[in-house]
Amino acid sequence: MTMFKHIVVPIDFGEPSMGALDLALELARKFEAKLTLVHTYEIPMYAYSTSGFSAVDLLTPIEDAARQQLGEAFKATKAKWPRTDAVLRRGVAWQEILTAAEEAHADTIVMGTHGRRGIEHALLGSVAEKVVRLSKVPVLTVRSHQGGKS
């Protein structure tokens, strides 16, 4: 059984995913695992409406911003743990996360979830829930706020 040999951490730069990254980093050190940061982005739906923007107009700035943010997180993480790499993917978050984990041959996904309650929580946690449900490898979910505060 191999676990924590190669950890994938999806990050959206929000607090939950950064908390997950902290734990993943700690586990990576402990288990001397490879760490792959994954950031996914989507071209928003309004790009396809009559907003005046086209998907192509938005693609470049969004991709640039995504690449830059991921690059920063990557540098900061690699400074703490050298066996780190990063992957940028465009598409539906949960699908891209699963694909990235598969392509990396990762054995664990560590991801943050929003510690919210009620409908808000049910909606916001949906990426993590889909990943938990559909991942072939173990998924470690990390709440943004211990104790369930929103």
Add this chain to the structure above:
Amino acid sequence: MRPIRKILVPTDFGEVASYALDRAIELAAKLDATVTVVHVYEYSLWAIDTGRASAPDMARRIKQAASEALSAAIQRRSSGGVVVSGALREGIAWSEIVEEARALDADLIVIGTHGRRSLPRALLGSVAEKVVRHAGMPVLTIHLPSEEHPAKVSGGSKKRSASHSHHEEDILAVSGAIAGGTTGAFAGPPGAAAGAVIGAGIGMAIGKALDDEDDRRKQAEAKLDREIGVVGGNLGLAQPRRAS
């Protein structure tokens, strides 16, 4: 980030839970953590007077069987240097698990889950998903290594029986869950309610492909089978998984 010192592992004595527990113990060894195994049983629905056994008697027997199965599961894993202890709770599985984790002040929950094995299950969500949603601490969800991951299957012969028993477990759990609705407040006829309990709780061990690797477990599960078999028979519940 606080270090992981206490790991809670829920079990229904099924194959996935058993697999998750073994993984948790490996992690615990590496992290220098302790493992607490929690089993949640539910006997409120069994407390139906069938004429053959009184409700308190049945409750007592279910608790006893749960306790013995838990002891066997722990005993079997007590030789590896990791401190493994047990906790027994009665009630709704996911909420008792979350409660136990809180009471224990666990740093991590490791829980087995069947994942995407069937559509109805996917729609209803599993115990593991509710635990993920409600627990305050990190939760590691683990599937059995599947057919798509042959490299990760430890024993070739176990693989086939694993997927087989999954399938059956799903059928049973889903039929029960549908009868009971999505909330876990089962309102079906006695037979359906019994099915729901089997799907959700203590009776996961019914008809389970017995594992040759450990006689103790075999005995405990057989006892569990017998305990539940009596009740199930009284309620007119066929034992679909035993038939295979």
